[in-house]
Amino acid sequence: MVVTDAYYMDDASRLWLRGEGFKYLAAINSSRFQEVWEPLQLKVKKPGQWVVAWNQQTEEVAYVYWDPERGRQYLLTNAFKYQKKGGEMKRPPFEDVYALFFNGCD
16 A cells, blocks of 8 residues: 655546556645545534545545644545445544554655
């Protein structure tokens, strides 16, 4: 799995990674991929809130979290799959997994 910071993921790398079958978990600069973030940002209105969306076409999970100290955080991944079963998510795993991998490799 490729784990990357916000300034590395752009349209070309996103398409290439998906096309080559690589799994990725990437922090994203919010100015990129506006088609992903615009609908989600409307649902995150105050610090502490988060939202997750599954894109069936690209098989990606988008996650926006408004961290009270660091502002809005954006993660995009195709390393997780959508599952209907189970209860409500209290906290999505994406942020913790990203932090574990990114800090471990940093």
